[in-house]
Each structure stands twice: as structure tokens, then as C-alpha cells.
Amino acid sequence: MSDTHAESIAFVRESSLPPAAPPEKVGGPFKWVKDNLFPTWANAILTIVALYFLYLLLSGSLPWLLNGVWNASSLSECREILDGATGACFSVISERWHQLLFGFKYPSDQYWRPTLALVLLFLAVAPVLFIDLPRKLLIFTGIYPFLAFWLIWGGPIWGPVFALLGVIVGYMVYARLVHNSFAKALAGGIVAAAIVWYVGGIIGDALRPARPLLEAVPSRDLGGFMLNMMLGITCVSLSLPIGIALALGRQSHLPIVKGICVVFIEFVRGVPLITLLFVANVMLAYFFPPGSGVDLFIRVVIMITMFSSAYIAEVIRGGLAALPKGQYEAADSLGLDYPQAMRLIILPQALKISIPGIVNIAVGLFKDTTLVSVISLFDIIGMIRGPILASTDWNGVYWELFLFASVLFFIVCYGISQYSQWLERRLATDHR
Amino acid sequence: MNVADYQEEVKMKKTVIFGALTVAGLAAGAAGAATLDDVKARGKLNCGVTTGLAGFAAPNANGEWEGFDVAVCRAVAAAVLGDKNAVEFVPTTGKTRFTALASGEIDFLARNTTWTFSRDTDLKFDFIGINYYDGQGFMVPKALGVSSAKDLDGATVCIQTGTTTELNLADFFRKNGIEYEPVPVETNAEGQQQYLAGACDTYTTDASGLAATRATFENPDEHVLLPEIISKEPLGPLVRHGDNDWGDITRWVLNALIAAEELGITSANIEEMAGNTNNPEVARLMGTEGTLGEMIGLDAEWAKRAIMAEGNYGEIFAKNIGEETPIGLARGLNAQWTDGGLLYAPPFR
Numbered sequence: 001m002s003d004t005h006a007e008s009i010a011f012v013r014e015s016s017l018p019p020a021a022p023p024e025k026v027g028g029p030f031k032w033v034k035d036n037l038f039p040t041w042a043n044a045i046l047t048i049v050a051l052y053f054l055y056l057l058l059s060g061s062l063p064w065l066l067n068g069v070w071n072a073s074s075l076s077e078c079r080e081i082l083d084g085a086t087g088a089c090f091s092v093i094s095e096r097w098h099q100l101l102f103g104f105k106y107p108s109d110q111y112w113r114p115t116l117a118l119v120l121l122f123l124a125v126a127p128v129l130f131i132d133l134p135r136k137l138l139i140f141t142g143i144y145p146f147l148a149f150w151l152i153w154g155g156p157i158w159g160p161v162f163a164l165l166g167v168i169v170g171y172m173v174y175a176r177l178v179h180n181s182f183a184k185a186l187a188g189g190i191v192a193a194a195i196v197w198y199v200g201g202i203i204g205d206a207l208r209p210a211r212p213l214l215e216a217v218p219s220r221d222l223g224g225f226m227l228n229m230m231l232g233i234t235c236v237s238l239s240l241p242i243g244i245a246l247a248l249g250r251q252s253h254l255p256i257v258k259g260i261c262v263v264f265i266e267f268v269r270g271v272p273l274i275t276l277l278f279v280a281n282v283m284l285a286y287f288f289p290p291g292s293g294v295d296l297f298i299r300v301v302i303m304i305t306m307f308s309s310a311y312i313a314e315v316i317r318g319g320l321a322a323l324p325k326g327q328y329e330a331a332d333s334l335g336l337d338y339p340q341a342m343r344l345i346i347l348p349q350a351l352k353i354s355i356p357g358i359v360n361i362a363v364g365l366f367k368d369t370t371l372v373s374v375i376s377l378f379d380i381i382g383m384i385r386g387p388i389l390a391s392t393d394w395n396g397v398y399w400e401l402f403l404f405a406s407v408l409f410f411i412v413c414y415g416i417s418q419y420s421q422w423l424e425r426r427l428a429t430d431h432r
Numbered sequence: 433m434n435v436a437d438y439q440e441e442v443k444m445k446k447t448v449i450f451g452a453l454t455v456a457g458l459a460a461g462a463a464g465a466a467t468l469d470d471v472k473a474r475g476k477l478n479c480g481v482t483t484g485l486a487g488f489a490a491p492n493a494n495g496e497w498e499g500f501d502v503a504v505c506r507a508v509a510a511a512v513l514g515d516k517n518a519v520e521f522v523p524t525t526g527k528t529r530f531t532a533l534a535s536g537e538i539d540f541l542a543r544n545t546t547w548t549f550s551r552d553t554d555l556k557f558d559f560i561g562i563n564y565y566d567g568q569g570f571m572v573p574k575a576l577g578v579s580s581a582k583d584l585d586g587a588t589v590c591i592q593t594g595t596t597t598e599l600n601l602a603d604f605f606r607k608n609g610i611e612y613e614p615v616p617v618e619t620n621a622e623g624q625q626q627y628l629a630g631a632c633d634t635y636t637t638d639a640s641g642l643a644a645t646r647a648t649f650e651n652p653d654e655h656v657l658l659p660e661i662i663s664k665e666p667l668g669p670l671v672r673h674g675d676n677d678w679g680d681i682t683r684w685v686l687n688a689l690i691a692a693e694e695l696g697i698t699s700a701n702i703e704e705m706a707g708n709t710n711n712p713e714v715a716r717l718m719g720t721e722g723t724l725g726e727m728i729g730l731d732a733e734w735a736k737r738a739i740m741a742e743g744n745y746g747e748i749f750a751k752n753i754g755e756e757t758p759i760g761l762a763r764g765l766n767a768q769w770t771d772g773g774l775l776y777a778p779p780f781r
Binding site (some may be wrong): 104389 | 486
């Protein structure tokens with residue numbers, strides 16, 4: 001363009017002027033403050049009141065937080081160091097952090113085992129959580145439960161190995177039969193796995209080494225935040241498939257299946273979790289002969305899983321009900337049988353709708369795991385309320401300990417909720 | 433099938449049905465059959481303790497249990513199994529302690545439990561003695577200027593709900609014709625916070641608990657315990673009803689600890705006392721004379737091991753809750769009868 005005017009016009013600007021900053025009055029921080037904090041008289045008053053409360057809150061808590069003592073050996077020593085000044089006594093956390101995280105009986109030279117299990121957990125759940133990762137990683141996810149069990153509980157390696165073997169054989173049988181009929185394949189897979197487990201149990205007993213590679217830790221020695229994490233993760237991951245099965249069962253046309261599912265869901269939802277935990281701890285002890293009782297941890301896992309699967313079933317039922325009938329009819333018109341239709345068309349959509357509800361239940365359940373402190377399991381709250389507050393050194397330290405626990409819970413729960421929001425955006429295929 | 437056989441079978445069927453109906457009762461009965469044999473076969477004593485009560489039972493920073501109740505467990509284990517560390521401590525809450533004992537999950541419950549009529553009879557337990565005489569007291573801030581619980585007319589009182597202390601409190605105020613306003617709290621920790629925050633004028637619970645609570649305050653001197661003790665709270669270990677042999681063993685282990693203090697046997701001088709004494713009761717207790725051990729199915733040195741485990745009663749008291757500790761309890765009622773207390777072990781003969 002400039003060529004046309006090259007002779008007739010002396011100067012032609014070839015690039016635009018750099019944008020100038022807007023005048024002070026209509027832009028920049030001044031405008032932001034005016035628009036957002038003091039747009040009207042009423043809002044201005046509210047802003048000032050809010051600032052005043054913020055000041056009260058911070059002036060009360062900041063000296064306490066910043067002036068904290070981290071290296072005393074008892075509460076009285078803390079008070080000596082502070083000498084009347086305001087300040088937290090965080091030394092209880094620096095002295096007892098291992099008990100808060102792992103419980104007071106987990107052997108301290110073995111802390112690397114649950115820590116490693118936690119690190120591997122992120123590897124194992126990554127392909128489940130992030131659908132863009134290569135699918136091959138799912139193999140590790142499959143191995144992980146057995147590996148984590150072995151890492152945390154220790155003992156002979158044969159138990160987890162044969163358990164894994166049973167699952168693999170069961171899956172192979174299932175994969176071979178699934179072309180004929182889903183139900184037959186499922187039954188065949190379960191039977192095959194059971195046979196392997198039974199035989200494996202016998203062989204495992206015979207191979208029991210005198211001194212296992214990893215020292216065995218009984219489950220009553222587990223505790224602290226580790227116990228909350230274990231209960232939360234195990235129960236959520238177990239209750240998801242059970243919840244799906246219950247939700248589908250409740251919609252079934254078979255009266256017995258439907259009846260069982262309805263009764264189970266309504267019964268469990270009608271009973272508080274704490275009652276189920278008491279049943280697990282107190283009542284079941286009567287039904288087993290003394291000394292041969294099933295592990296308390298497993299009893300608690302069963303009860304919490306029952307509880308959360310009933311709730312998840314109802315959430316998924318909501319997702320199923322939200323699907324237009326046309327989706328079911330479309331599956332039928334393609335000639336898909338029931339398992340195929342569910343697996344390929346109905347559930348992917350229904351589960352997507354249910355994500356917020358499922359996450360809601362998962363977060364609630366994770367926090368509910370602190371209820372086990374009532375039945376004398378030493379989860380993080382049990383550790384705080386029991387051994388730590390009862391020790392003569394730390395009796396009287398409340399805020400610091402519960403603050404620590406709430407920070408841990410906040411990190412996990414906030415992480416879960418951020419993930420679910422990301423997942424919803426990622427899965428959003430409709431254009432609203 | 434003759435009549436006798438038939439009756440036998442009917443009886444058996446009935447047993448099965450009743451068994452199914454009362455699994456609880458049967459399991460408890462079966463567990464109570466021969467606790468001593470079970471413990472010996474297991475090689476460990478399953479001892480129920482609290483989930484944590486300062487001075488009485490709590491795991492330390494290394495995860496080892498210590499405390500006044502814990503010491504009794506260790507003494508029993510030392511007497512029965514010869515090893516004071518052969519104890520599996522089963523933490524119980526106030527809500528789970530009795531079922532844990534009744535179901536056979538634990539052999540012995542040492543968890544500052546008040547000996548009451550209904551617990552002894554209706555709940556089918558046997559209290560084997562009293563290791564701590566407690567009673568309900570009041571704590572007030574010094575600034576309140578109150579010197580007797582009878583001056584507390586119209587006071588707000590922090591009280592743990594669902595405990596015997598709640599009932600004792602109502603009784604005490606009614607008996608003295610004065611008014612109060614309860615501030616219900618759930619746990620001792622909550623009570624402590626409410627009291628310090630000024631939500632109530634006075635906090636009431638067992639005197640030992642008050643002393644322990646006061647010890648944790650920033651300025652303990654600003655608070656006083658009122659002289660009135662308004663209830664009897666005899667705390668003692670207990671076992672299942674029905675296994676008297678096991679009850680005898682545990683009862684006499686506790687008595688041995690108390691008697692040892694009276695006789696001047698400590699964990700420091702026990703070897704000397706055992707080897708060289710002219711007091712026949714000491715000799716019988718140490719197993720150098722008589723056959724006391726045999727009578728309860730143990731060996732001759734059972735009491736010696738029990739005393740060596742954590743010391744005699746006085747040593748245990750001093751180490752865990754005595755005046756030298758932060759809890760700082762005086763012996764009071766828990767002194768030997770010779771010192772004006774209530775501890776009175778029956779004779780060893």
C-alpha cells in the first residue's frame with residue numbers, strides 16, 4: 001500500500017501507536033477498587049465492616065501462628081519459651097508428627113513402606129483419572145492394590161501374589177467367554193479365580209518363609225492419617241462398582257434382584273454410619289469365636305463400603321434416570337444386548353452426569369473415616385484425642401493439633417474437588 | 433431311638449436354638465471357661481485400657497503404653513507369663529469397654545472403671561478390687577472467691593453428659609437445696625476449653641481428672657479444687673463373671689502390689705527381701721515359704737515377678753500420678769490403712 005503514496009505523501013505510518021494507559025480515573029487499581037469495593041454507599045460500608053473483621057481475625061491469629069514454638073519437648077516448656085507472649089505450640093507436631101501420620105505402633109524404621117505406597121498410588125490412579133494417558137499404564141493400576149497391601153502389611157509375598165494370579169486367571173476366563181454371554185463369563189471368571197485362590201492358599205502356606213522380606217505389621221498397628229487415607233481410598237474404590245451394580249439392580253425387571261437391591265439400599269441409608277461401625281466393632285465380636293475374629297480393619301472397611309455404596313447407588317440411579325429414554329431405545333435398535341448397551345451407551349453417559357454427586361459422596365466419606373476414632377481405632381483424630389492429649393507432656397494442646405488435621409484433610413478434599421471440576425470440563429461434550 | 437436318646441437330642445436341638453439366639457451369652461461363657469489356659473497358650477495377656485487418659489494409660493512418644501492402669505496389666509502379665517511386656521494393650525472407649533470384655537476380646541479390663549452394683553451383677557463382671565479411690569469434685573477459678581461447693585448457688589456448671597457425674601451433681605444440689613445451671617459438654621477436653629473460656633463458673637468431674645486437667649493450665653495457681661467430694665468412685669480392674677480361677681489370680685496380683693507396699697517390699701530391695709527375711713508373710717509372698725502360688729495355679733515366684741514388673745503400689749502411684757508428676761495427686765484415700773487411707777490387702781496366708 002505504501003508504494004502508491006510513496007511520491008505524493010511524505011510520511012505514512014506503517015504500524016499502529018502503542019496503546020496508552022487509560023487515565024487514572026477510569027482504569028487501573030483505582031477504578032478496580034472503586035468498582036468492586038466502593039460502588040455505592042451501602043457497599044462501601046459493608047467493605048469497611050468486612051475489612052474491620054478481617055483485621056480482627058488476622059490480628060488475633062497471625063501473632064499466634066507466626067510466634068509458634070517448634071522445638072520444645074512439652075507444653076510447659078513451650079510456655080516457658082513464650083513467657084507469657086501469644087504463640088502456638090507447634091512443637092507437639094514436630095515431636096509427634098510420625099504418630100499423627102502413621103499411628104503410634106507402626107514400626108518407625110518401616111515408615112518408607114506406606115510412604116512409597118502413597119507415591120505409587122499417584123502413579124496407579126493417574127491413568128484412571130486422566131483419560132489422555134496411555135492405556136498401558138492401567139496394568140500397573142491393576143497390580144497396585146496387591147503391591148500396596150504387601151507394602152503396608154508386609155509378611156510373606158505369596159498371599160498378594162496368588163491373589164493377583166487369581167484375578168488374572170479369572171479375567172482370562174472372562175475374556176474368553178464374554179463373546180458368548182456376559183453372565184456366564186462373569187460366573188466362570190469368579191469360579192476360576194476362587195479355585196486359584198484356594199490352591200494358592202495351600203501353596204502359600206507351604207512356602208511360608210521363616211523370615212519374610214518385609215516385616216509383617218498387624219492391622220491394629222495401623223493408625224494416624226494413613227488409616228484415614230487407606231479407609232477412604234479402599235472404601236471409595238470398592239463402593240463405586242458395588243454402587244453401579246446396586247443402581248442397575250434397582251432398575252432391573254427381575255423382582256428378586258430388584259427387591260434385594262431396594263431393601264439393601266433403603267436399609268443402609270436409614271442407618272447412621274456410626275451405628276454400622278459399632279456393629280462392626282462390638283456386635284461382630286460376639287458372632288466370631290474368641291480369638292478368631294476377623295480383623296477389625298476389614299470389618300470397618302466392609303461396613304463403610306456398604307454405607308457408601310448405597311449412597312453412590314442412589315447418585316448413579318439419578319444419572320440413569322436423567323438419560324432420555326431414546327438412548328435406551330437407540331441401544332436396543334442397534335441390536336446390543338443388556339451388558340453391551342449398559343457398557344457402551346448408558347453407563348458412560350449416566351456416570352458423567354453423576355460425577356458431582358459421586359465426588360460429593362467421596363469427599364464426605366473421606367471425612368467420615370474420622371468416625372472410627374469412636375470405636376477405638378487410632379486414626380488421626382483418635383491419635384489426637386487419645387494418646388497425644390493424654391500424654392502428660394502435651395495435655396492441653398488442642399488448636400495446633402486439630403489445625404494440623406484440618407490442613408491435611410483440606411489438602412486432600414480440595415484436591416478431589418478441583419479434579420472433579422477439571423473432569424467435568426474435560427467431559428463436557430454438549431454445547432450449552 | 434429310645435426315650436433317653438430322644439430327650440437327649442431334643443435337649444441338644446434346644447441348645448442349638450438357644451445357642452443361636454443367645455450367641456452373645458454363649459460366646460461369653462465359652463470365653464470365660466479357662467482364661468488362664470487361653471492366656472498361657474496365646475503367650476500374651478489381652479488387656480483393655482483407655483484410648484488415653486493422662487497418668488492412667490497412654491502410649492508415649494515411642495508407642496509404649498505407660499500409666500497407672502497399664503502397670504496393673506503388666507504386673508498380671510509378669511505373674512502369669514513371666515514377662516511384663518507380654519501384654520497386648522487393647523484400647524477401648526467408654527462405649528466399647530464392656531462388650532470387649534464380655535465377648536472375650538480382652539482377658540482383663542483395667543480402665544478406671546467405677547465399681548457399681550449393676551456392673552458387677554447385671555453386666556456379669558467381677559471387679560477384682562479397687563486400685564484407685566476417686567470421687568467427684570469441683571474446680572473453680574480463685575477469682576470467684578468460693579471456698580465450698582455449698583456456696584455455688586446459682587452457678588453455671590460444666591458437666592459431661594451421660595456420665596454418673598451428671599446424676600451425682602443433680603443429687604448434690606438437690607440435697608443442699610441450691611440451684612445450678614448445667615452447661616453440657618461431651619468430653620473432658622471440651623469441658624476444659626469451656627471452663628477456661630468462662631462458659632461456666634465451675635467444672636465438675638472425678639477429682640483425679642480435675643487435678644490432671646488443672647495441671648495442664650497455663651496458670652494452675654489461679655484455680656482451686658473445692659474440698660467437697662460429692663460421690664464415691666471406686667475405680668478397679670475387672671474380669672468376666674464365671675471364671676473364678678482367673679478372677680482369683682488377678683485379684684491377688686493386685687493385693688500383692690498393695691501388700692508389698694505395706695510390707696516395705698520395693699522393686700529395688702526385692703531380691704534382698706526375698707533372700708533374707710524373718711517376716712513369714714514376706715517369705716510367703718516371695719514364695720520362699722508355703723505354697724501360695726500353687727493354690728492359684730502359678731509357680732512360687734508369681735508375686736515377686738508382679739512386684740518387680742513396675743514396683744509396688746506406692747511406686748506405681750508415685751511414678752505415674754503422684755505428687756512428683758505433672759498430675760500431682762496426693763495419696764489421700766489411696767494411702768495404706770496404716771497411714772489413714774483405705775488400702776487394706778487381706779493377709780497372705
